[in-house]
Amino acid sequence: xxxxxxxxxxxVPDSRAESEARARQLQLxxxxxxxxxxxxxxxxxxxxxxxxxxEISRSEIFVFAADHGxxxxxxxxxxxxxxxxxxxxxAGGGAAxxxxxxxxxxxxxxxxxxxxxxxxxxxSVRREKVRAGTRDLLIEAAxxxxxxxxxLDVGARCARGAIQRGAQLLIAGxxxxxxxxxxxxxxxxxxxxMPEQVVGRGTGVDDAGLARKREVVTAALARARKAIVxxxxxxxxxxxxxxxxxxxxxxxxKMLAHVGGLEIAAMAGFYIEAARSGVPVLLxxxxxxxxxxxxxxxEPCTVRWMLASHRSAEGGHGYALQALGLSPLxxxxxxxxxxSGAALTLPIIKAALALxxxxxxxxxxxxxxxxx
Amino acid sequence: xxxxxxxxxxxVPDSRAESEARARQLQLxxxxxxxxxxxxxxxxxxxxxxxxxxEISRSEIFVFAADHGxxxxxxxxxxxxxxxxxxxxxAGGGAAxxxxxxxxxxxxxxxxxxxxxxxxxxxSVRREKVRAGTRDLLIEAAxxxxxxxxxLDVGARCARGAIQRGAQLLIAGxxxxxxxxxxxxxxxxxxxxMPEQVVGRGTGVDDAGLARKREVVTAALARARKAIVxxxxxxxxxxxxxxxxxxxxxxxxKMLAHVGGLEIAAMAGFYIEAARSGVPVLLxxxxxxxxxxxxxxxEPCTVRWMLASHRSAEGGHGYALQALGLSPLxxxxxxxxxxSGAALTLPIIKAALALxxxxxxxxxxxxxxxxx
Numbered sequence: 001x002x003x004x005x006x007x008x009x010x011x012v013p014d015s016r017a018e019s020e021a022r023a024r025q026l027q028l029x030x031x032x033x034x035x036x037x038x039x040x041x042x043x044x045x046x047x048x049x050x051x052x053x054x055e056i057s058r059s060e061i062f063v064f065a066a067d068h069g070x071x072x073x074x075x076x077x078x079x080x081x082x083x084x085x086x087x088x089x090x091a092g093g094g095a096a097x098x099x100x101x102x103x104x105x106x107x108x109x110x111x112x113x114x115x116x117x118x119x120x121x122x123x124s125v126r127r128e129k130v131r132a133g134t135r136d137l138l139i140e141a142a143x144x145x146x147x148x149x150x151x152l153d154v155g156a157r158c159a160r161g162a163i164q165r166g167a168q169l170l171i172a173g174x175x176x177x178x179x180x181x182x183x184x185x186x187x188x189x190x191x192x193x194m195p196e197q198v199v200g201r202g203t204g205v206d207d208a209g210l211a212r213k214r215e216v217v218t219a220a221l222a223r224a225r226k227a228i229v230x231x232x233x234x235x236x237x238x239x240x241x242x243x244x245x246x247x248x249x250x251x252x253x254k255m256l257a258h259v260g261g262l263e264i265a266a267m268a269g270f271y272i273e274a275a276r277s278g279v280p281v282l283l284x285x286x287x288x289x290x291x292x293x294x295x296x297x298x299e300p301c302t303v304r305w306m307l308a309s310h311r312s313a314e315g316g317h318g319y320a321l322q323a324l325g326l327s328p329l330x331x332x333x334x335x336x337x338x339x340s341g342a343a344l345t346l347p348i349i350k351a352a353l354a355l356x357x358x359x360x361x362x363x364x365x366x367x368x369x370x371x372x
Numbered sequence: 373x374x375x376x377x378x379x380x381x382x383x384v385p386d387s388r389a390e391s392e393a394r395a396r397q398l399q400l401x402x403x404x405x406x407x408x409x410x411x412x413x414x415x416x417x418x419x420x421x422x423x424x425x426x427e428i429s430r431s432e433i434f435v436f437a438a439d440h441g442x443x444x445x446x447x448x449x450x451x452x453x454x455x456x457x458x459x460x461x462x463a464g465g466g467a468a469x470x471x472x473x474x475x476x477x478x479x480x481x482x483x484x485x486x487x488x489x490x491x492x493x494x495x496s497v498r499r500e501k502v503r504a505g506t507r508d509l510l511i512e513a514a515x516x517x518x519x520x521x522x523x524l525d526v527g528a529r530c531a532r533g534a535i536q537r538g539a540q541l542l543i544a545g546x547x548x549x550x551x552x553x554x555x556x557x558x559x560x561x562x563x564x565x566m567p568e569q570v571v572g573r574g575t576g577v578d579d580a581g582l583a584r585k586r587e588v589v590t591a592a593l594a595r596a597r598k599a600i601v602x603x604x605x606x607x608x609x610x611x612x613x614x615x616x617x618x619x620x621x622x623x624x625x626k627m628l629a630h631v632g633g634l635e636i637a638a639m640a641g642f643y644i645e646a647a648r649s650g651v652p653v654l655l656x657x658x659x660x661x662x663x664x665x666x667x668x669x670x671e672p673c674t675v676r677w678m679l680a681s682h683r684s685a686e687g688g689h690g691y692a693l694q695a696l697g698l699s700p701l702x703x704x705x706x707x708x709x710x711x712s713g714a715a716l717t718l719p720i721i722k723a724a725l726a727l728x729x730x731x732x733x734x735x736x737x738x739x740x741x742x743x744x
Contacts, residue, residue: 028468029458029466029467029468030467030468030708031449031450031576031707031708032576033576033707034575034685034706034707034708035468035708035712036685036705036706037704037705038704038716077742078403078740078742079740081740082739082740085737085738086401086739088737089732092732094401094731094732095401095402095732095737096400096401096402096407096727099726099730099731100723100726102730103722103723202403203403203406203742204403204404204405204406204742313406313408329704330702330720332410332701332720333408333409334407334409335403335408336403336406336407340407344723347719347720347723348702348704348716351475351716354472354474355471358471358474359466359467359471360461360464360466365457365460365461365464365466365467366457367457367458367461368450368453368454368457370450370576
């Protein structure tokens with residue numbers, strides 16, 4: 001995956017299909033605007049499927065799993081062993097994301113990008129292990145540049161496969177004990193916020209654990225910033241749309257290698273590949289938000305293909321969403337990851353598209369319009 | 373339907389089933405609390421179905437339709453003819469609620485409680501016409517006490533029928549041109565707010581229409597308050613739980629007759645009957661909120677069986693929800709009525725219950741718990 005942004009060649013949403021969808025919305029038997037975000041969703045998908053009456057008949061979920069060297073710093077309420085155990089749970093169909101994917105009849109693939117466990121994963125798990133967990137980001141770069149490239153490629157290949165199978169909407173979820181620490185580092189780095197704002201309790205650390213986690217994130221960021229010698233300087237007039245990175249993509253890439261995670265990098269690669277193919281992605285929560293930020297810093301136009309499903313209860317998520325310019329569909333206090341927030345909102349998207357497709361028009365139903 | 377509150381005899385949620393559900397949530401393979409409101413929903417339904425692992429296998433939607441004399445005051449963007457036309461659209465399957473009910477495989481019954489049109493409604497519409505629209509609430513009481521009783525009874529009978537068919541969750545929707553004017557009067561009256569706070573644009577009146585609507589609500593409330601001679605005074609020490617009405621139920625009943633609507637009264641009767649039967653209801657938006665307030669003022673404990681689906685874009689809805697002490701599941705800028713917001717959130721409820729039922733436990737999946 002090339003470090004240089006290719007945004008000039010990236011697919012753009014179809015504004016004509018979007019206009020036609022907007023016109024259709026005004027003909028449906030309801031007061032204009034009365035379906036709120038559901039109307040916007042229909043138009044958003046119209047633009048991204050080049051179809052004024054869009055249909056999403058196939059979506060796929062990938063759960064990227066990996067371990068984090070920083071888990072040894074006491075930043076998680078759960079032991080590292082849980083990552084591999086949860087991979088087995090995903091394979092066995094017992095996790096939250098399995099239940100939600102079943103409800104939505106949505107295929108799910110579990111991808112081992114870097115689980116530390118020596119145990120063989122169940123046969124249904126896709127083996128793409130780049131490394132048995134990252135190095136400890138507190139003391140050294142989590143990944144080498146080669147490892148980062150490999151992890152980005154895992155995600156890109158997963159997206160490509162799904163798109164070849166006809167998927168029209170892609171979801172990436174995460175599993176990785178201590179990954180909210182890596183995600184917090186990335187959100188701080190990419191949104192210019194402070195660890196106090198962005199570091200939360202993750203799976204549920206106590207006050208001492210939270211304080212430790214903040215220290216770790218603060219120190220890791222200082223280490224990474226010092227280590228990164230940015231080769232290019234921020235460039236003006238590059239044709240980038242508003243709201244795209246100050247940080248040049250080469251610097252973003254280094255930051256991702258220094259304080260990211262293998263599953264986070266895979267998710268970023270997944271998002272970038274979807275955007276390059278002109279296929280929308282439905283973001284999940286905190287980890288997904290960090291991966292989305294990384295993707296956008298590497299490839300700015302990726303954001304055009306992103307839809308935010310929910311706002312995570314992990315406080316810093318709002319900063320990530322704000323930096324992405326995205327407004328989540330729901331806010332239900334969830335903070336589980338796995339793609340669960342995204343999967344939960346699939347029915348809202350399906351409802352929006354079904355309303356757009358199947359409602360009668362004023363003319364067809366013989367209903368009078370607004371008073372003059 | 374008796375005017376006297378029967379709250380002492382009303383069913384109460386089963387706190388033991390709720391505790392057992394809470395204990396189960398802690399065993400599921402996720403950090404405690406990480407499913408946020410979905411966990412609360414599972415426990416809420418456990419208490420209301422007396423089942424620690426609740427299941428909602430049947431829900432039913434009723435759309436209550438009626439006209440409003442106050443429509444002649446220029447308070448709506450649509451002509452009164454639209455109520456009857458939309459009833460035909462519901463019967464033909466072309467309205468938003470039809471599309472959503474189909475997605476959720478949820479039976480829907482359209483009930484004519486008081487459509488003004490002379491046209492025969494389609495045969496599938498339930499004929500319960502109390503009167504061909506209310507009187508103009510600006511100049512006189514919208515309903516007589518007998519008409520109010522009849523409308524409350526229509527709703528109660530609908531709920532009873534659904535419960536006899538095995539429905540475990542009930543939804544009431546509305547259709548009635550000018551009904552946001554009646555609902556605004558009720559929300560003002562029952563929450564002690566001012567028309568400026570509570571009156572919105574409904575189906576989309578312009579600035580002049582909005583000003584007129586506020587004038588009408590202000591004048592109608594003044595008229596109704598003057599006309600109502602409250603026979604009982606607010607009584608202390610009646611054993612009512614906190615947050616229940618200041619206004620005695622007889623006064624609430626008179627207010628509902630003065631400034632309510634036939635479909636709103638039917639919805640209130642529907643909610644009260646569901647509560648008396650110990651069956652939960654999923655509220656919709658603005659009109660539903662006004663009906664829910666009326667129900668709670670008539671029968672305080674009804675609120676225990678209410679769940680709020682969404683926050684309407686019609687501004688005053690928040691006051692109704694606040695007075696009910698309910699927090700909506702989603703806020704998607706919808707303001708259509710018909711039960712559409714409630715139907716849209718059914719999948720969230722189903723997902724919450726499926727997660728509660730089908731996720732693996734730490735023990736069954738061999739996943740380690742939190743670090744000591």
